[in-house]
Structures are given as structure tokens and as C-alpha cells.
Amino acid sequence: MTDGKINVTVWNEFWHEQTSDTVKKIYPDGIHKAIGEGLLQEGSFNVNYATLDMPEHGLTEEVLKQTDVLFWWGHCKHGDVKDEIVDRVQKRVQEGMGLICLHSAHFSKIFRRMLGTTCSLKWREIGERERIWNIEPAHPITSGIGEYIELPHCEMYGERFDIPTPDKTIFISWYEGGEVFRSGVTFERGYGRIFYFSPGHETFPIYYDEKIRRILCNAAKWAAPRIQREISCPCVEPLENIQKKN
Amino acid sequence: MTDGKINVTVWNEFWHEQTSDTVKKIYPDGIHKAIGEGLLQEGSFNVNYATLDMPEHGLTEEVLKQTDVLFWWGHCKHGDVKDEIVDRVQKRVQEGMGLICLHSAHFSKIFRRMLGTTCSLKWREIGERERIWNIEPAHPITSGIGEYIELPHCEMYGERFDIPTPDKTIFISWYEGGEVFRSGVTFERGYGRIFYFSPGHETFPIYYDEKIRRILCNAAKWAAPRIQREISCPCVEPLENIQKKN
Amino acid sequence: MTDGKINVTVWNEFWHEQTSDTVKKIYPDGIHKAIGEGLLQEGSFNVNYATLDMPEHGLTEEVLKQTDVLFWWGHCKHGDVKDEIVDRVQKRVQEGMGLICLHSAHFSKIFRRMLGTTCSLKWREIGERERIWNIEPAHPITSGIGEYIELPHCEMYGERFDIPTPDKTIFISWYEGGEVFRSGVTFERGYGRIFYFSPGHETFPIYYDEKIRRILCNAAKWAAPRIQREISCPCVEPLENIQKKN
Amino acid sequence: MTDGKINVTVWNEFWHEQTSDTVKKIYPDGIHKAIGEGLLQEGSFNVNYATLDMPEHGLTEEVLKQTDVLFWWGHCKHGDVKDEIVDRVQKRVQEGMGLICLHSAHFSKIFRRMLGTTCSLKWREIGERERIWNIEPAHPITSGIGEYIELPHCEMYGERFDIPTPDKTIFISWYEGGEVFRSGVTFERGYGRIFYFSPGHETFPIYYDEKIRRILCNAAKWAAPRIQREISCPCVEPLENIQKKN
Numbered sequence: 008m009t010d011g012k013i014n015v016t017v018w019n020e021f022w023h024e025q026t027s028d029t030v031k032k033i034y035p036d037g038i039h040k041a042i043g044e045g046l047l048q049e050g051s052f053n054v055n056y057a058t059l060d061m062p063e064h065g066l067t068e069e070v071l072k073q074t075d076v077l078f079w080w081g082h083c084k085h086g087d088v089k090d091e092i093v094d095r096v097q098k099r100v101q102e103g104m105g106l107i108c109l110h111s112a113h114f115s116k117i118f119r120r121m122l123g124t125t126c127s128l129k130w131r132e133i134g135e136r137e138r139i140w141n142i143e144p145a146h147p148i149t150s151g152i153g154e155y156i157e158l159p160h161c162e163m164y165g166e167r168f169d170i171p172t173p174d175k176t177i178f179i180s181w182y183e184g185g186e187v188f189r190s191g192v193t194f195e196r197g198y199g200r201i202f203y204f205s206p207g208h209e210t211f212p213i214y215y216d217e218k219i220r221r222i223l224c225n226a227a228k229w230a231a232p233r234i235q236r237e238i239s240c241p242c243v244e245p246l247e248n249i250q251k252k253n
Numbered sequence: 254m255t256d257g258k259i260n261v262t263v264w265n266e267f268w269h270e271q272t273s274d275t276v277k278k279i280y281p282d283g284i285h286k287a288i289g290e291g292l293l294q295e296g297s298f299n300v301n302y303a304t305l306d307m308p309e310h311g312l313t314e315e316v317l318k319q320t321d322v323l324f325w326w327g328h329c330k331h332g333d334v335k336d337e338i339v340d341r342v343q344k345r346v347q348e349g350m351g352l353i354c355l356h357s358a359h360f361s362k363i364f365r366r367m368l369g370t371t372c373s374l375k376w377r378e379i380g381e382r383e384r385i386w387n388i389e390p391a392h393p394i395t396s397g398i399g400e401y402i403e404l405p406h407c408e409m410y411g412e413r414f415d416i417p418t419p420d421k422t423i424f425i426s427w428y429e430g431g432e433v434f435r436s437g438v439t440f441e442r443g444y445g446r447i448f449y450f451s452p453g454h455e456t457f458p459i460y461y462d463e464k465i466r467r468i469l470c471n472a473a474k475w476a477a478p479r480i481q482r483e484i485s486c487p488c489v490e491p492l493e494n495i496q497k498k499n
Numbered sequence: 500m501t502d503g504k505i506n507v508t509v510w511n512e513f514w515h516e517q518t519s520d521t522v523k524k525i526y527p528d529g530i531h532k533a534i535g536e537g538l539l540q541e542g543s544f545n546v547n548y549a550t551l552d553m554p555e556h557g558l559t560e561e562v563l564k565q566t567d568v569l570f571w572w573g574h575c576k577h578g579d580v581k582d583e584i585v586d587r588v589q590k591r592v593q594e595g596m597g598l599i600c601l602h603s604a605h606f607s608k609i610f611r612r613m614l615g616t617t618c619s620l621k622w623r624e625i626g627e628r629e630r631i632w633n634i635e636p637a638h639p640i641t642s643g644i645g646e647y648i649e650l651p652h653c654e655m656y657g658e659r660f661d662i663p664t665p666d667k668t669i670f671i672s673w674y675e676g677g678e679v680f681r682s683g684v685t686f687e688r689g690y691g692r693i694f695y696f697s698p699g700h701e702t703f704p705i706y707y708d709e710k711i712r713r714i715l716c717n718a719a720k721w722a723a724p725r726i727q728r729e730i731s732c733p734c735v736e737p738l739e740n741i742q743k744k745n
Numbered sequence: 746m747t748d749g750k751i752n753v754t755v756w757n758e759f760w761h762e763q764t765s766d767t768v769k770k771i772y773p774d775g776i777h778k779a780i781g782e783g784l785l786q787e788g789s790f791n792v793n794y795a796t797l798d799m800p801e802h803g804l805t806e807e808v809l810k811q812t813d814v815l816f817w818w819g820h821c822k823h824g825d826v827k828d829e830i831v832d833r834v835q836k837r838v839q840e841g842m843g844l845i846c847l848h849s850a851h852f853s854k855i856f857r858r859m860l861g862t863t864c865s866l867k868w869r870e871i872g873e874r875e876r877i878w879n880i881e882p883a884h885p886i887t888s889g890i891g892e893y894i895e896l897p898h899c900e901m902y903g904e905r906f907d908i909p910t911p912d913k914t915i916f917i918s919w920y921e922g923g924e925v926f927r928s929g930v931t932f933e934r935g936y937g938r939i940f941y942f943s944p945g946h947e948t949f950p951i952y953y954d955e956k957i958r959r960i961l962c963n964a965a966k967w968a969a970p971r972i973q974r975e976i977s978c979p980c981v982e983p984l985e986n987i988q989k990k991n
Binding site for chain 3: 852869909912922984985987
């Protein structure tokens with residue numbers, strides 16, 4: 008944060024946008040660029056991009072070292088992400104970097120790695136209406152959002168969502184087709200903060216929505232490191248004056 | 254639980270007991286046998302044993318399928334546990350099997366896998382006094398334990414313990430040398446319950462202590478599966494009568 | 500629990516059933532009797548009844564002393580419940596008695612007393628459809644319930660529900676009119692367990708529904724005291740051998 | 746916060762300082778002034794004082810309306826605080842005001858009101874050593890504190906502390922006499938944040954300690970309102986297009 012801005016890296020598997028005409032039309036430069044655009048407009052962030060096909064998936068030691076908050080969007084290429092890169096990202100989150108996992112990143116290696124559960128859910132793609140209720144109006148992530156957000160078309164993600172009990176459930180979604188979903192949830196792991204936010208299917212222009220962009224900006228500020236520090240497991244001397252006994 | 258008993262498997266890396274005379278004298282048949290003895294005396298459990306040097310570390314699909322609660326003791330051989338076995342255990346915990354991690358199993362692959370953090374801590378081996386305070390007198394794990402347990406000699410494990418905020422902090426330990434530690438903590442991951450309990454260094458006869466054994470029996474009952482079920486990620490039809498829209 | 504059964508007291512303000520013909524037709528003997536009937540059928544409970552118009556609202560020291568789990572149904576007479584009775588109930592919950600607050604008991608003195616928040620929510624009475632999703636399939640309260648329960652007609656209770664972050668969110672409801680609600684939530688206060696469950700409007704026959712009854716039975720078992728003990732604030736002697744210094 | 750500063754009101758029962766020579770010597774102007782001095786030195790706060798003997802205990806509607814964060818110190822006069830003032834403070838906390846309860850304020854009406862438990866603990870006054878371990882190094886309340894703080898002389902407060910499971914346990918204290926205590930804990934109730942911090946006995950100069958002052962400043966910033974809003978319980982129209990059915 009040398010210039011007072013938060014350094015964000017937006018990671019995208021960047022596959023659908025290169026292979027599906029529908030998706031290409033909505034996100035011609037990739038979902039990552041649409042997310043980054045929303046962050047840049049707000050003015051508090053420097054934005055870097057990284058994609059699956061870059062060397063080390065664009066997540067070198069150097070890049071991660073300079074990243075305060077990492078956004079993650081992935082869908083059908085989770086299995087192609089190398090384990091050593093996931094190890095590296097996990098270590099950085101433990102040391103303080105923020106992590107924001109979007110939409111189908113519920114099934115990304117990094118999200119499952121941080122939580123320890125399968126992160127399974129129900130799903131359906133018929134473009135139904137979603138209403139995202141703001142359950143925590145005082146939380147910084149919901150600042151300026153109001154009581155709810157409505158998305159006219161979305162992919163449905165329904166409960167049971169197999170995650171640990173969140174620190175805070177920020178949003179709960181209602182779907183026209185009859186399901187509910189904890190669509191915004193926070194966790195802390197090590198010194199790092201994690202936010203999962205479910206809206207963002209590649210066939211709908213959700214990352215251009217002003218309120219969705221506001222949430223992503225809020226979340227990036229919330230997830231910015233409070234401290235950054237390596238974690239060790241030291242052998243220590245007694246603080247009190249006791250004798251060695253065994 | 255065909256005979257109404259809970260099927261426990263006690264896993265031990267079983268190394269110190271075969272290589273250190275000090276440890277051999279305290280646990281001649283291995284720490285796992287001392288833990289199992291305490292469970293068998295209580296009468297509610299069938300006990301199976303598994304060790305690192307057995308094929309598949311003694312944790313075959315068949316063994317895990319018949320295990321309600323898995324105890325884990327490991328110390329200097331964490332790295333020798335094969336990842337595919339850890340995958341298998343993790344899947345079973347997610348599906349409902351209980352997991353009880355003891356002492357230096359804070360650094361086991363399976364515990365770190367379930368929690369997503371480094372599970373680091375401070376430590377010291379001078380055989381000092383530990384007093385384990387019961388913070389949750391109404392929790393089933395502390396049934397019959399009283400206000401605290403005192404261990405005359407222990408390895409110190411001190412904060413900060415790098416774990417996610419526990420569902421419940423059951424025990425907090427006081428050490429003669431000046432540290433504190435959340436020495437008994439519970440988590441849920443998927444359908445499975447997890448209990449970490451820090452006492453149990455290999456050079457002290459802690460698993461013969463009647464109150465420690467009581468806690469392990471209580472914990473095994475608490476962690477026994479409430480349901481056991483595979484977790485899937487299904488595509489579902491709408492429950493309400495809506496039209497496909499995109 | 501002298502006969503191995505759990506002693507339940509079902510408290511009802513018992514007003515609508517005596518003043519509204521609609522309600523009288525559905526619950527001719529009072530909502531409390533319909534709730535009690537479901538408990539008695541199951542076989543694990545002794546059931547006692549208490550209502551607002553009884554001396555001390557039917558909640559004498561003697562009655563509470565013999566109550567393991569207290570059900571509470573109230574709606575328009577919350578203000579008539581005497582504060583000293585609320586004090587008495589609160590003390591018993593702190594000492595271990597279970598408390599199950601139903602439907603509009605979200606606004607009861609005892610529920611607000613235990614939680615410290617306003618317990619406000621949104622509401623609407625048009626008899627719409629409610630679908631109660633089971634978010635915690637492994638929790639004892641949902642045993643035998645399946646993925647969801649559907650109520651054809653209900654009063655809508657919508658978020659934001661002003662409660663502290665629950666220990667566990669067991670159920671989340673979907674409403675035809677577009678809202679969601681954390682309709683089943685658990686808390687612990689002192690040694691006592693608390694379950695709030697929102698279905699149960701007086702103009703719908705919800706307490707005759709077999710699955711609703713199953714949930715109430717499960718909840719009463721879950722909330723039964725694990726210990727019962729007065730809570731004091733004692734001055735204690737040091738355990739370690741230190742000198743008085745000031 | 747019209748001038749960009751956080752408006753703090755420090756409330757003190759202000760009794761020991763007027764009746765005990767020992768206490769008067771340490772806190773000649775009252776504990777509230779020593780707390781306020783630490784806040785003023787830091788520079789981010791406007792500080793107002795209120796004491797038990799003032800009209801309405803110094804907590805008029807007007808004062809509370811202009812208070813962002815309320816500190817509370819009380820010990821032997823909890824019973825003299827009028828219930829209607831406690832009602833008023835509770836409402837303000839629910840609407841967003843921060844509340845920081847210090848030392849024996851664990852037994853204050855307002856703290857027990859917000860939490861619903863007895864807030865009992867063990868205690869001892871022999872001036873022993875306390876070591877306050879920082880369990881959450883990434884939390885804003887511990888910014889700049891380091892691994893632990895040591896107080897040479899304190900009143901011991903020991904577990905079991907009868908509080909609901911905290912959102913975060915920030916500090917755990919070790920005492921020379923053998924006890925432990927969750928000495929810094931956070932809660933949220935309504936839109937308000939609550940921090941309880943146990944050090945601060947009237948016979949020791951704890952509120953002059955630089956690290957203790959740092960914690961109080963950190964806590965006041967953390968507890969400052971994120972939103973301030975009245976909480977209502979509205980009847981709402983359906984968002985979806987459904988027909989009234991009953």
C-alpha cells in the first residue's frame with residue numbers, strides 16, 4: 008500500500024470468455040477485467056490481473072508478495088490449478104492477505120483448502136430471479152447497499168452449502184425457483200480474511216451491476232491486511248522463574 | 254454401531270515408543286494401546302488400532318467405513334503420512350466420522366487439512382505443571398471432570414494457537430512457566446465433529462490419568478456420527494412453477 | 500427426569516384461542532395443548548401446561564424447578580408478563596433449563612432478555628407459502644426432517660432478524676412473497692440451551708403438522724439440561740503458592 | 746463525529762475515589778479522568794464524562810445521542826443505576842453506539858442486559874501478577890500491543906466466566922495464583938459493538954499503563970458506530986406478485 012491504495016490482484020481462469028460466444032459478448036476482455044474496472048472506478052485500489060494460462064498462473068511469489076487482496080473467479084478449470092500455487096496462496100492468506108472467492112470459486116482448490124469442507128451446494132441454470140438480502144446492515148461489506156439487491160437473472164446456488172459455520176453470514180439469497188442460499192459469508196484463517204460471494208455467473212452481466220461492484224469494493228477494503236507476518240512454531244523459554252524438572 | 258457400541262480406531266505414528274527407552278518404559282505397547290485401554294474400560298466402545306507402518310497406514314477404505322470416531326496421535330512423522338490417505342480420512346470426516354486429534358497432532362496433515370490454518374503454537378519441554386481449566390461445564394466433553402485437571406508434568410503448548418475461531422473453547426490451560434493455551438477446542442466440518450485436545454506428551458504418563466481418559470471417552474461419544482452421508486453437488490429442478498428464461 | 504422422561508412445561512398466553520373464532524376452531528383447547536399433544540405422542544416427555552392467567556402465570560418456583568424444558572408461545576400479551584416471573588425464568592435458563600421460543604415469542608420478554616437485542620423482524624399476514632430449508636442435516640434438531648418442510652400457509656417473518664449471531668442457524672425459510680428468514684436458530688446462555696423456531700401462527704394448523712411436531716420433540720431433547728447448577732461469583736484462594744503482595 | 750473525532754463518554758460510578766484514601770491517591774480525579782486522559786492524548790477522540798451522582802447519571806437522551814462510544818466502569822454501586830437509564834443505554838447500543846465495559850463492569854446492569862447471562866466469575870484480591878496474552882494479533886484492538894502485556898499487580902478474575910461464546914476472544918490472562926481468564930472479548934448486539942476488558946482494579950494504577958491505554962484507544966475506534974439507525978418491526982407488502990390467500 009505504498010501509495011495509500013490497496014493492491015488487488017484479480018485472478019480468473021479466463022476460459023469461458025475465450026470459448027463461448029455468449030460469454031465473450033458479455034465479458035469481451037474477460038470477467039477479471041470487468042471486476043477490475045469496478046475496483047478502479049472506485050479509486051481506492053491498484054489492480055493487477057492474473058489468469059490460469061500465465062506462467063505460475065500469474066501468481067508468482069513476487070506478485071503475491073505485492074498483493075493485499077486476491078479475487079478468485081474459476082469454474083470449469085479448478086483441476087488445472089497447480090497444487091504448489093495453491094500452497095503458495097494459502098500461505099499468503101494465513102500470513103494476512105485477503106481472499107475474495109466469487110461464484111463458482113466455491114469449488115476452487117483454494118477455497119476448499121482454506122475451509123476444509125467440500126463446499127458443495129445445489130445449482131440450476133435457468134436464469135431465474137435472485138434477491139440478495141442484507142442480513143448485516145452494520146457490516147462494512149454492506150455499506151451503501153440497502154435492504155436487498157435484486158438480480159433479474161442468475162444461476163441458482165441453493166442450500167445446503169457445505170461450509171463451516173461462517174464468522175458472519177452477510178447475505179442470504181432468495182430464488183424465484185424456491186431455494187435459499189447463504190450468498191455472502193466471511194471467515195478468518197490465520198491473519199487473513201476471506202469473503203465468499205455467490206453472484207457472478209458468466210452468462211449474466213452481474214459484474215457491471217453498480218451494487219455488486221460496491222460490494223466488491225467494500226469487501227476488498229474489509230479484507231485488506233491488518234497485519235502481514237510469517238507464522239512460526241517457536242520453542243520458548245519460560246517467562247516465570249521455574250526449574251527444569253524432567 | 255451394530256452392537257450398540259461406538260467403533261473407534263486409534264491411529265498412532267508409533268515411532269517414539271520403538272526408538273526411545275524413556276517412551277518405551279511409559280508406553281511399552283504404544284500410546285495407541287494406552288488410549289484404547291481407557292476407552293475399553295469405559296465399556297461403550299469397540300477399539301481398533303492403526304499405525305503408520307501398516308499397509309495404507311492401517312486406514313483402508315474398509316477400516317474407515319467401519320470407524321465412527323478416529324483418534325489421531327502423531328509427532329515427528331507427519332510428513333510420512335501419504336496424501337491419498339489424508340484425502341480419504343478428510344472425506345470420511347466430511348461425511349460424518351468423528352475426529353479427535355491429540356497433542357502434537359495439531360501439526361498433523363489431517364488436522365491442518367480440516368482447519369485450513371498452520372496450527373502453529375509455542376512450545377517448551379521442561380516438564381512443568383499444567384492446569385487445564387474447564388470453561389464449559391455443561392458440555393458433554395467435560396461431564397464428570399470438575400473445575401480443572403492438574404498435570405504435574407507436561408510439555409507446554411502456548412498461544413497464539415493458529416486455528417480458526419473454535420465453535421466452542423472447552424478447556425484453557427495454565428502453565429507454571431507463564432503461558433496459556435486453548436487446550437480443548439471443537440469444530441464441525443461437513444457432517445463430522447472434530448475435537449482437539451492438547452495434553453499427551455510421549456514422555457509423561459498422561460493417557461493413564463483417569464480424568465484424561467474420562468475426557469477422551471466423553472469426546473468419542475460426542476464425536477460419534479449423527480448422520481453419515483455422501484455429499485454431492487446436484488443440479489436440481491425448480492420447486493416453484495417458473496419458466497426457463499434465458 | 501425421575502422416570503427417565505424429560506419434564507416439559509408448555510407456556511401459552513392463551514388469548515387468541517378464547518377471543519377469536521377462527522383461532523378457537525383450529526386450537527379449541529389452546530395452542531399449548533396442541534404442542535403438548537405432539538410431545539406426548541412421541542413418548543419421551545412428561546408435559547405440564549401453564550398460561551398467563553394462572554397465578555404467577557403458572558410458573559411458580561416449584562413448577563420451574565421441576566421443568567427441564569420450557570416452551571413459550573406468546574403474541575399480543577407480552578407486556579402482561581410480570582418482570583419478576585421473567586427474572587425467575589431467566590435464572591432457571593442460566594442454571595440449565597432449556598427454553599424453546601415459538602413464533603411471535605421472538606418479541607417475548609424472556610427471549611429478548613436472554614439475547615439482549617430487539618429481536619425485530621419484518622412480517623406479513625397473507626397466508627403465503629413457506630419453505631423451511633434444513634441447513635444443518637447433522638444437527639439433532641433436524642433428525643428425520645429431510646431437506647425441507649413446506650407449509651402451504653404461514654405468516655411471513657422476514658430478515659433482518661435482530662438477534663446476535665446464532666451458535667447454529669438450523670433452518671432458513673423461503674417465502675412466496677420474496678423474503679428469507681433464519682427460522683430456526685440456537686443459542687446457549689449460562690448452562691441453558693435456547694432454540695427459536697418461527698413457524699406457528701395461530702390462524703394456521705401448524706402445530707398439528709407431523710414434521711413440525713418432530714422438530715419440537717427433537718428440540719426438547721436437545722435442550723434438556725446437561726447440568727443444572729446455581730451460578731455464583733466466589734472469592735477463591737490461590738492455587739499456586741504465592742504471597743499476598745499489596 | 747462532526748470534527749472527524751469519535752465522541753466518547755466515560756461513565757464511572759465514582760465512589761471508591763471519594764471514599765477510599767488508597768484509591769484517591771491513585772486516581773485523585775476519578776478513574777474516568779484517567780481513562781479520558783489516555784483517550785485525549787491519542788488525539789482521535791472527544792471525551793465527555795458522566796458519573797452516577799449526576800442527574801440521570803449523566804446519561805441524558807441528549808448525551809447519549811451525541812455519544813459514539815460509551816465506556817463503563819462500576820463496581821459496588823451497580824444496584825444504584827436506574828433501570829430506565831439502562832433501558833436507554835441498551836437501546837442506543839442496539840442502534841449502533843459502541844460499549845466498552847471495564848473490569849468489575851462485568852457485573853453492571855448494562856453488560857448483563859446486553860448478554861443475558863449472569864457474567865459471574867472467580868475473583869481474588871492479593872495483588873498478584875497478571876499476564877495478558879494477545880490471542881488475536883490481527884484484530885484492530887491489539888494493534889501495537891505485541892505478544893502479551895504484564896501487570897505486576899492485579900485483582901484476579903478467573904474462569905468460568907459466565908458469558909455467551911464471544912464473537913472473538915482477544916485476550917486470555919494468566920495469573921500467578923493459577924487461574925486463567927478470557928480478559929478481552931467482543932460481542933455484537935443489534936448494530937452496536939461491545940468489548941469487555943477485565944484489567945482495571947481501583948487499587949492499582951492500571952489505567953496509566955501505556956499499553957492498556959493503547960488497547961482502550963484501539964477498542965474505542967473499533968467500537969465506533971458503523972451505522973446508527975432505529976430498529977423497527979414493520980409490516981411489509983410482498984415483493985413478488987402473489988395473491989392474498991386466507
